[in-house]
Amino acid sequence: MIKTTLPTFETSLDEKTKKLVTVDKEIVVTIDTSLFAEQRWEANFPHNAKNETLFAYIERMRDEGKIDAVHVLSHLKALYCFLEGDDIADFKSFCQLFNTVDGKRLALLVEKIKVVFEIILDSATTDSKN
Amino acid sequence: MAHSQALLRLYDKLNPNGRNNRKNDLIVPRFITLMAKCVEHKIPDVFIARTHFTDLYVLLLSLDITNIKMQLKQKSKRAQADRNVNVRDISQADAVKFLKGGGNG
Numbered sequence: 001m002i003k004t005t006l007p008t009f010e011t012s013l014d015e016k017t018k019k020l021v022t023v024d025k026e027i028v029v030t031i032d033t034s035l036f037a038e039q040r041w042e043a044n045f046p047h048n049a050k051n052e053t054l055f056a057y058i059e060r061m062r063d064e065g066k067i068d069a070v071h072v073l074s075h076l077k078a079l080y081c082f083l084e085g086d087d088i089a090d091f092k093s094f095c096q097l098f099n100t101v102d103g104k105r106l107a108l109l110v111e112k113i114k115v116v117f118e119i120i121l122d123s124a125t126t127d128s129k130n
Numbered sequence: 131m132a133h134s135q136a137l138l139r140l141y142d143k144l145n146p147n148g149r150n151n152r153k154n155d156l157i158v159p160r161f162i163t164l165m166a167k168c169v170e171h172k173i174p175d176v177f178i179a180r181t182h183f184t185d186l187y188v189l190l191l192s193l194d195i196t197n198i199k200m201q202l203k204q205k206s207k208r209a210q211a212d213r214n215v216n217v218r219d220i221s222q223a224d225a226v227k228f229l230k231g232g233g234n235g
Contacts, residue, residue, distance in 0.1 A: 033182045033183060034178065034183060035161065035178055035179075035181075035183050035186055037183060038160065038161055039161040042159050042160060042161050053183075055183055055184055124183075124185050125182070125185050
């Protein structure tokens with residue numbers, strides 16, 4: 001299990017100014033690269049799992065250079081299967097943790113996804129081409 | 131994947147008639163298939179939980195390849211043993227005698 005953090009946000013209404021205040025936060029998660037990540041992939045996203053394994057998916061995305069903001073929802077699906085943490089209840093609440101509307105915050109999230117996917121792919125002693 | 135291709139080739143060697151039925155083998159979810167393999171090879175659950183998916187997958191394929199190679203060896207040994215019932219090693223003199231119609235006694 002590898003510990004890491006994810007950039008999240010929290011929006012609240014400032015009663016004095018009557019304006020929305022967005023505060024950047026971080027949540028601590030652990031990356032699970034075991035067979036159980038694949039199990040979560042098959043259980044939560046059977047349509048995607050029918051075509052390829054979770055690991056094959058992120059490897060393909062990396063090789064095709066598609067880890068970008070355009071495909072962020074697909075990447076969140078993959079990321080959700082790899083992560084364990086107290087703040088992650090289900091996929092819906094997981095998606096709500098991130099701000100995909102704000103360009104800056106989205107770029108930060110995509111960068112983090114890239115790093116996490118690299119860690120996941122590099123932490124095996126063998127590669128899938130073996 | 132080289133391991134899985136090698137495994138399929140070995141399966142075909144072991145059971146040539148099963149080649150057409152392979153499509154049906156893929157219906158079971160991957161997770162169930164892999165867990166079944168882990169149980170079959172008596173892999174401890176701590177190892178399953180802590181090992182990277184790719185490493186575990188390659189390990190299972192390697193174990194399967196080793197098992198099937200052993201089964202193929204045994205199969206070929208049995209076939210050789212069966213053939214030996216009918217085939218006899220004879221000397222050159224016996225062979226000449228047989229060809230001349232003198233029997234093999």
